[in-house]
Amino acid sequence: MELAKLKITKRQTLAGQLYGQILEQIVSNTLGQGERLPSEHGLATAFGVSRPVVREALKKLQEDGLVEARRGVGTFVRRRPPEKLIEFATVDSVAGLMRAMEARVTVEHATARLAALRAGPKDLARIESALQRLEETMAVRTPSVDSDYQFHLAIAAASGNEVFVDMLECTRDAIERGIDVAQKLTREGTQARLNLVMREHRQIFEAIHAGDAEAAGVCMSHHLLQARTRITDHAESA
Amino acid sequence: MELAKLKITKRQTLAGQLYGQILEQIVSNTLGQGERLPSEHGLATAFGVSRPVVREALKKLQEDGLVEARRGVGTFVRRRPPEKLIEFATVDSVAGLMRAMEARVTVEHATARLAALRAGPKDLARIESALQRLEETMAVRTPSVDSDYQFHLAIAAASGNEVFVDMLECTRDAIERGIDVAQKLTREGTQARLNLVMREHRQIFEAIHAGDAEAAGVCMSHHLLQARTRITDHAESA
Amino acid sequence: MELAKLKITKRQTLAGQLYGQILEQIVSNTLGQGERLPSEHGLATAFGVSRPVVREALKKLQEDGLVEARRGVGTFVRRRPPEKLIEFATVDSVAGLMRAMEARVTVEHATARLAALRAGPKDLARIESALQRLEETMAVRTPSVDSDYQFHLAIAAASGNEVFVDMLECTRDAIERGIDVAQKLTREGTQARLNLVMREHRQIFEAIHAGDAEAAGVCMSHHLLQARTRITDHAESA
Amino acid sequence: MELAKLKITKRQTLAGQLYGQILEQIVSNTLGQGERLPSEHGLATAFGVSRPVVREALKKLQEDGLVEARRGVGTFVRRRPPEKLIEFATVDSVAGLMRAMEARVTVEHATARLAALRAGPKDLARIESALQRLEETMAVRTPSVDSDYQFHLAIAAASGNEVFVDMLECTRDAIERGIDVAQKLTREGTQARLNLVMREHRQIFEAIHAGDAEAAGVCMSHHLLQARTRITDHAESA
Known part of the structure; x- marks a missing residue:
């Protein structure tokens, strides 16, 4: 050193x-x-x-x-992040991104669980519509930050609890910066990596759609923790 | 009807x-x-x-x-809330208080756990100081809304994650209105009831102080769910 | 009907x-x-x-x-299980397999978390050795029930709490029958499916090895809930 | 030393x-x-x-x-257990009691949650009957180990999942020894202490009876973690 x-x-x-x-x-x-x-x-x-x-x-x-x-x-x-990390995010901002991710695991585990129990047809349509836009942009390797955020926001809305929506909205900047970095790292990786990320989103939607609260919560936590690992571990972002 | x-x-x-x-x-x-x-x-x-x-x-x-x-x-x-509830809160606002409580259980279970793992001496002093002010005002049956909120905010700060602090601050109004109603109902009850509420707060602090993450998280969830029950169940608010 | x-x-x-x-x-x-x-x-x-x-x-x-x-x-x-399910398990036994899976999600979320906090070098070697045997048998499309069970048992042992080991051992029959059915269904699927199942196991090990309790617990829950979905949803077992 | x-x-x-x-x-x-x-x-x-x-x-x-x-x-x-602890339990057995308690927090959080969702009238009657016997024996300061165990076992049965029942039964010895020590320490304490322990049991039953899964799970975890604290902290057992 x-x-x-x-x-x-x-x-x-x-x-x-x-x-x-x-x-x-x-x-x-x-x-x-x-x-x-x-x-x-x-x-x-x-x-x-x-x-x-x-x-x-x-x-x-x-x-x-x-x-x-x-x-x-x-x-x-313990882990070496991918080299591109400090190209996509300033060195000063990484700790903040990690804190936002930690808070999201807590809050969105709950929103996904509750959405599985409470989402009505309109809620499901809104979640699926954001998912489709995200998948379309991922298919051409230019994932949309806004679609990703809207997917998570629609799940919070489907929880039937506006307070969770407010909590995401008031930390939106940090969340979107985290999504941006994660997506840029994903684009650097293989198509197989991109497919895995799409699969994670789709599984969350399917568990909510099936009304399976436990699976919805766990799929959400798993997705966010995987995103964190892709940011902090160069081996996982390959 | x-x-x-x-x-x-x-x-x-x-x-x-x-x-x-x-x-x-x-x-x-x-x-x-x-x-x-x-x-x-x-x-x-x-x-x-x-x-x-x-x-x-x-x-x-x-x-x-x-x-x-x-x-x-x-x-x-299923449950009949205490009669005073609709004196202390407008009928229109109760659903909102319940939503804020639900979100708090999620977020503050996490902040209490993390505070147990990460709180330094200054964090502990700040939590204890808010607790002492709360206890002093409860001892004379005029619990302070601000001290109660500051107790919970200090725990969020001790989690070492500013995002959790932001999440509480941006829903502060709803949280404080909930605390206000819960405290007013508690004051209507017996001294034994007041002692139990003081004990709930003290246990949270002690688990954080002892570095016991699991107990800290569970004591926090238990406290908030008890507060919710005191609002919705006249038998529990006695 | x-x-x-x-x-x-x-x-x-x-x-x-x-x-x-x-x-x-x-x-x-x-x-x-x-x-x-x-x-x-x-x-x-x-x-x-x-x-x-x-x-x-x-x-x-x-x-x-x-x-x-x-x-x-x-x-x-809601879901149609794969047709082969009632070839690999008697119709009478499926409800029992589901109950064992439900209990495993609870217990093994805890063992994986604790293993991440407490596993020593010998524990890690034992988990990895079972994982390698499982991967070798999966690579030739004949996954070993025993290796799969030993992988999960070694994680329970690494939790440092013998009571969890006893709990798995005393329900070993039901657990092994569930593993057997899940593996047989996986063998019916594509190579991509088999790779996903291998990846799920490897991620659990890596989170434990990295000492990441939250990720270890979530990866374990996710793996077991995915296994349950593969048993109950013909689309997921493809 | x-x-x-x-x-x-x-x-x-x-x-x-x-x-x-x-x-x-x-x-x-x-x-x-x-x-x-x-x-x-x-x-x-x-x-x-x-x-x-x-x-x-x-x-x-x-x-x-x-x-x-x-x-x-x-x-x-960090904590000094009550002096009577090593009169009621051999020094060699305390670590084992703590491990059983840790496993119970995991398993019984789940059984209480599921019992709130699934218990039928017969299940509720069985839980309440064990609770009443426990309360009667506590009222005369001779709490019954068997009634306490039967209360927890009836909740596991009400979860609708026999595997959880098997898990408790196969570790019954360790659980009953832990209950025995906790009860003996409680009897050494004040009547106020005894009342708190009765209240903890009653709250679990009421949350299950009200069908409130979250409160049932949290009240159970809280009760077991309090019991653990009463064993390890002389101040709490007073």
Whole structure:
């Protein structure tokens, strides 16, 4: 890890900047998969920041599945994101995308479950229509961010609970940026990868349509966690 | 059920109005616990609305635990809310309070779990400080809506995920109105009831403080579902 | 629906027999997808059983996703299982397989989560070894029931909680019969289908290996619910 | 921590024995709440065991909420169980009781949910009858282990899934031993404590009776996690 390359700017919290700079080293393979990071003390000294700042940055990287702490041994690189990640998203924005994804897994597991129990014919038509537009754009390898968002929003509306709709709408920017990055990474991958992503969406719709609440909730969680893995693991985005 | 008493106004969806008017009959005991509601056809005729409108109103009453449908038999009153409910909240607003509660159970189960895993000393101090203010105001039987909201907001902040904070903040009005109604009903009850509500809050804090994610999530869900029951069941609010 | 074909034997509860006979009509397409079943009264008369028996059989068919009740309209065929189902399993045993699957979703969601948190190197080696044997036998289209069971048992052992191991072992017969049917149906399908099933297993292992509890739990639930769908939906088993 | 007091016998795994002996020191207040345990190296040397054995014992103590690891600082006593615990249960058996409790939280959350959706009048009568017997014996401060177990078993039967019943029955010994210890500790506490435990059981029944699946599941999890806390935390058992 060439510490000399790292520089602290003033746009973000120190921990946020440190997160981004370590992320950059992982993506660029300067810090290889399985490699040990410098100690807390080493990182604090190298960056001229306090150890609490180092700990906060490492904690977030661990929460996002990028590094892992082994007790009494140190912190190691767990996953290397695809190289294109930091072309499609600024290094500073990745932690935010991960937080939005985490919140979506919670909220949309519930909306999919409830939609399976409560969706009426109009709700189903709206979900399917967004799905069809998404599939058409994916078929020609130019997936539409708006169609993807509208698919998830229509499911929230079908939950019969406007509060869930408000919750998605008030975090729409972060959600759409996450969709945008995930779609761009998917387009870099094989056709088989694209087919899997289409299949994930279709399964959610089918479980809701069949009124199968448990399957709808699990298919939604599975889809969002897979999307997160495609963002953080270069092997999965192939 | 004296249908003549019911009147349709223009402020809300028809289904929303019908929900409110049936609720009023249940609270006032015009429709007693265990009693069968008129048939879909009967309700549609009496109110001069279509059957889909009747079905939507009944569905929401069922989702909120106020009535239950028995297949091939009809729809029955399941729970009678405390009489004071429609003094503390307008009949029109109750369905909205229930929706906010449902969304909170989902989101705050997650924030409490994550707070148990991620809260630092400052987060814990902020949660405990809001709890203490809430307990002080409850001890003199004037619970503070703001302290209650701040307690839940501090837990969301301790989850380390700003998106959850945004989700609570953007539905703050509905959350605070729900807290207000629940607190007013609690004040009508016995001291034993007040003690139980204090205990629920304290248990959430203790599970987070102990780093016990599963207990923190379950204590939070339990607290919010109990609050919902206190709003919808006169027996529980005693 | 040709009611004359149905006959009551004495081996099972009446509701269990009725379940099996309606299932047979659905699989054989005598009762087509989307078609309405006779009324409760009609079924009771045709089979010479009481209405509670009819209701119990319909309830179980609904729980298993095979029929759906639409309020005030009737009960309809929701999914048609693959024709081979009643070649690979006796009609009488299908309800039991579904119940075992339901219990597995609950228990194994927990074992996969805990394994991600607690598995040591030996646990991981044991899970991977069972996975490799399963993949080798799937590659030549003769998946091994024992390897599949051992994969799931090794995950339970890795949860560090022997009680979960006991729970799987004491229902091993039902679990292995379910695996056997699912595998036989998978072998009837395309190579793409077989690859998907292999992928589901591999994802569970990878999430456990990465220490990602949430993903491990969700991948496990998703895998088991997909297996259930492959048993009950001829379209999904293609 | 007076290490000289500790002795290794041959009845159990080394990690299991070490767990029991550290537990004994915590219960007896030799190791006080908040106090730091000796280092891994220190424990390994003192007991003449390998560090992996020490790590396994500490991991189980942490999973059971008795100690907590603070990264880079050490392991600390988190909760002190009531002194009577090691009178009512052998030191060797406590880890097993905790594992049974963990499995029950998973399985019985599901059985309570499903019972709320599926219980018929006979199921409800059976659950209520066991509850009444339990309440009668608790009222005279001699709670019946069998009634408590039968209450939980009747809920599993009401789930309509025999596999869950089998899972409880095949771990019945461990479950009953856990109930026995929890009840004995409850009897040591105040009448207020006893009333709370009765209330927890009654709430589960009421949620199942009301057909409220979410509340039934959460009330069950909450009850079992509270029971676990009463076993591991002397403050909660007062």
